[in-house]
Amino acid sequence: MISDASTSVAGLSDLLERVRRRIRIQSALRGTAETASILIAGVLLSCGLDYLLSLPGLFRLAFLALTLLLTAIIAARRLIIPLLQVPPVDELGAAVDLEFPELQESVATLISIQQSVDVTDVSTRIMQERLRQSVEDHIQVARPSRIVKSRSTIRRCAMAAVALVMILIPVLLWPTGSGLLAQRFVMPFANLAAASNLYFELHEGNRVAARNADVEFTAIPQWRNGVPGEIPTDVKLEFRTESGIIDELPMLLNSEQQQFTSVLRSVRESLRYRVYGGGAMTEWFQLTVGDPPVLQTATLTSVAPAYTRRAPVTFEGASGDMEVLVGSQIELRLTFNEAVHDVQIEWSNWKSVATVSDEEDETRADQTKVAQPQKPVELTPDGLSAVFRFEAQGGGDFDLLAFNKAGLCVSTETARRLIVLPDTPPTLSVGGIEDGLRVRPDEVLTVECGAADDIGIGALSMEYRLNPANSDAPQTDLVDALTAEAELPKTKVAAEPLKVGSLIVSHNFTLDLKALNAKSGESLTVTVCTQDERPVPGPQVVCQGPWTIYIDDQAPPGGETLDAAARRELLEDLERIQQQLEQDAKAAEELKEEIEEKQTEETQEKAEELSEQEKQLAEELKELAEKSKDQQMTPEQKQKLKELSEQLSEDAAKKLEEAAKEESETASKKVDEAAKQLGKVREELEQIADEVGTIDSPKDSGNTSQFDGKTPDATAPGGKRSDWGKLQDELDGENSDAGKDVLDSEYADLIRRYRRDLARTREPAPGPAPAK
Numbered sequence: 166m167i168s169d170a171s172t173s174v175a176g177l178s179d180l181l182e183r184v185r186r187r188i189r190i191q192s193a194l195r196g197t198a199e200t201a202s203i204l205i206a207g208v209l210l211s212c213g214l215d216y217l218l219s220l221p222g223l224f225r226l227a228f229l230a231l232t233l234l235l236t237a238i239i240a241a242r243r244l245i246i247p248l249l250q251v252p253p254v255d256e257l258g259a260a261v262d263l264e265f266p267e268l269q270e271s272v273a274t275l276i277s278i279q280q281s282v283d284v285t286d287v288s289t290r291i292m293q294e295r296l297r298q299s300v301e302d303h304i305q306v307a308r309p310s311r312i313v314k315s316r317s318t319i320r321r322c323a324m325a326a327v328a329l330v331m332i333l334i335p336v337l338l339w340p341t342g343s344g345l346l347a348q349r350f351v352m353p354f355a356n357l358a359a360a361s362n363l364y365f366e367l368h369e370g371n372r373v374a375a376r377n378a379d380v381e382f383t384a385i386p387q388w389r390n391g392v393p394g395e396i397p398t399d400v401k402l403e404f405r406t407e408s409g410i411i412d413e414l415p416m417l418l419n420s421e422q423q424q425f426t427s428v429l430r431s432v433r434e435s436l437r438y439r440v441y442g443g444g445a446m447t448e449w450f451q452l453t454v455g456d457p458p459v460l461q462t463a464t465l466t467s468v469a470p471a472y473t474r475r476a477p478v479t480f481e482g483a484s485g486d487m488e489v490l491v492g493s494q495i496e497l498r499l500t501f502n503e504a505v506h507d508v509q510i511e512w513s514n515w516k517s518v519a520t521v522s523d524e525e526d527e528t529r530a531d532q533t534k535v536a537q538p539q540k541p542v543e544l545t546p547d548g549l550s551a552v553f554r555f556e557a558q559g560g561g562d563f564d565l566l567a568f569n570k571a572g573l574c575v576s577t578e579t580a581r582r583l584i585v586l587p588d589t590p591p592t593l594s595v596g597g598i599e600d601g602l603r604v605r606p607d608e609v610l611t612v613e614c615g616a617a618d619d620i621g622i623g624a625l626s627m628e629y630r631l632n633p634a635n636s637d638a639p640q641t642d643l644v645d646a647l648t649a650e651a652e653l654p655k656t657k658v659a660a661e662p663l664k665v666g667s668l669i670v671s672h673n674f675t676l677d678l679k680a681l682n683a684k685s686g687e688s689l690t691v692t693v694c695t696q697d698e699r700p701v702p703g704p705q706v707v708c709q710g711p712w713t714i715y716i717d718d719q720a721p722p723g724g725e726t727l728d729a730a731a732r733r734e735l736l737e738d739l740e741r742i743q744q745q746l747e748q749d750a751k752a753a754e755e756l757k758e759e760i761e762e763k764q765t766e767e768t769q770e771k772a773e774e775l776s777e778q779e780k781q782l783a784e785e786l787k788e789l790a791e792k793s794k795d796q797q798m799t800p801e802q803k804q805k806l807k808e809l810s811e812q813l814s815e816d817a818a819k820k821l822e823e824a825a826k827e828e829s830e831t832a833s834k835k836v837d838e839a840a841k842q843l844g845k846v847r848e849e850l851e852q853i854a855d856e857v858g859t860i861d862s863p864k865d866s867g868n869t870s871q872f873d874g875k876t877p878d879a880t881a882p883g884g885k886r887s888d889w890g891k892l893q894d895e896l897d898g899e900n901s902d903a904g905k906d907v908l909d910s911e912y913a914d915l916i917r918r919y920r921r922d923l924a925r926t927r928e929p930a931p932g933p934a935p936a937k
Contacts, residue, residue, distance in 0.1 A: 367450065379429070494557075504547060692712075753840035805849070
């Protein structure tokens with residue numbers, strides 16, 4: 166009835182449209198909920214079985230197809246078709262009639278009145294208006310929810326929400342495993358690992374290996390939930406070669422590193438492999454086997470800096486130790502049997518060459534020991550050749566790396582080392598001069614200089630300054646003294662023009678003190694310097710000195726240093742004590758003879774005087790041992806002097822003292838023993854004096870030395886150089902062993918005196934040419 170009056174009664178069509186819209190909404194909600202529930206249920210069932218059983222790809226495909234089919238059927242029947250269907254008006258009207266009978270009765274009465282013939286009657290019109298008003302009131306209070314119930318929709322939505330929660334729980338608690346299960350469900354035949362809690366981590370899965378090489382496989386057990394579990398015991402490596410061979414290898418557990426390893430020997434072809442065990446299984450990995458590129462030729466060419474005037478050096482094979490000069494331009498050419506795309510120089514223990522050699526700059530030199538940066542490579546378009554060009558500023562062991570398209574690296578076991586030699590500073594040797602030398606104002610000093618360099622000597626010069634006597638210009642303030650000294654004129658004398666590239670240069674500078682108008686009390690400061698030919702960052706300068714020479718009218722001919730004077734005085738004291746000991750020994754012998762005849766008061770006094778004399782000599786020896794410097798005596802010689810002093814005071818002097826109190830026979834024996842003791846002490850003291858006379862006083866490099874004209878570091882004592890070794894060989898050849906003994910006994914005393922005289926005085930140097 167309502168459907169018939171929907172067009173004639175206002176509001177009825179709107180009510181029917183609202184009912185139709187609610188029906189469509191409820192159908193969409195129920196269809197979506199049911200479709201989602203079926204889909205989630207299929208996914209949960211398939212993933213759950215896959216987690217428990219690690220389903221093969223066919224089973225996963227079947228579950229995927231079944232899930233999609235059921236989901237499509239439910240979606241079509243419960244969602245798509247209801248949405249596409251339009252409920253008829255009659256059915257909607259009937260539903261409204263059943264739910265709202267009063268509305269149906271009012272509408273029926275209104276329709277019957279409208280269909281009556283007498284519509285002009287006032288009462289009829291009034292009734293019609295009242296009925297229409299009643300229908301409109303019923304329509305206003307009518308609700309579509311009373312016609313279309315929501316109970317079933319709510320139940321289905323709740324079921325879908327529960328399914329959604331069930332699938333979200335594992336996703337939130339186990340994201341990685343859930344994601345892997347989802348991938349395995351969506352892609353049944355994809356190369357994926359098993360979605361178990363335990364899995365194996367392979368750092369190098371897909372890799373490339375050289376043919377016939379041993380390949381080691383390493384698998385580290387891990388757990389997806391982060392909680393370590395029981396480590397499996399039976400883990401295997403399964404592989405399938407390109408030729409169709411399928412095999413397995415057991416993997417051994419390294420308990421210390423907690424990893425499984427297995428080695429496949431002499432791999433000859435590519436293969437696919439995976440690791441499984443303990444319910445876990447990795448995806449398939451690819452091991453590509455190929456031939457690495459071969460380094461056919463390697464040539465290193467070094468072009469030294471232009472100032473060195475050295476010819477280029479080529480190292481064929483670029484192997485072994487290759488020495489080049491710092492700053493050289495290096496060109497390394499390589500050729501390969503196949504195209505390569507990445508060529509590198511891999512350095513180990515690389516160190517840069519320090520540009521300074523001073524000890525104070527060692528810290529800065531250590532800071533340069535950093536990793537060598539990669540050198541850019543120039544590859545030919547075909548990839549068969551490569552060239553490295555760089556400047557040699559450091560070196561070390563290096564290896565050549567080249568990779569082909571497959572990623573295989575060139576295999577070489579050749580040892581290669583680039584040794585970058587620094588341009589070392591020149592060496593300088595100076596002789597004929599010594600710090601603290603005392604010379605007369607009319608002396609002429611010869612400064613013998615020798616310099617050598619690995620590239621060439623650029624200059625050799627001597628600089629001297631005449632300092633006034635201290636009494637002439639006294640300075641109470643140190644700054645004033647230094648300022649005054651700096652203002653003194655200096656004279657620089659250079660060697661004759663040197664030939665470019667001279668590796669060794671020798672030159673004698675002369676200092677004519679008389680020509681310099683040097684006076685007693687003044688001093689002369691001398692410095693000798695040399696430099697090489699390095700242009701950048703500049704020549705390396707090496708100096709020796711300064712030496713201070715004191716002008717003294719009282720100096721011995723040829724000059725004498727303070728150390729030499731002290732040694733001379735020491736030798737004089739030792740010789741004086743030796744002579745006194747010799748006299749005392751003779752006196753003791755004479756005293757012995759007198760006592761043998763008769764012990765008298767006179768002999769007793771002589772014995773006591775002789776005892777006091779030895780005690781005094783003992784004190785002098787002890788004082789010499791304590792006051793002498795290391796340049797004059799060695800510690801062993803000082804100790805020996807102290808022992809001799811004790812022997813004199815505790816032995817000889819004591820026996821003489823006792824002899825003065827004994828009878829004739831006993832006193833004679835003690836005096837005889839004292840005489841022998843004095844002779845023994847004298848001999849040992851003479852030996853010490855000989856040793857002291859031959860000690861070489863320590864001095865700076867080149868001081869009082871003479872350049873040999875060949876090697877700057879080879880110097881000899883000032884004066885003439887003699888080939889003592891050759892003369893000694895000649896003497897040994899001319900004399901038999903017995904003859905040598907005779908010569909030694911005859912000339913021993915002569916040799917000792919010669920050594921003492923040589924230590925006391927210096928032979929005057931021959932008069933050189935005027936000052937240059």
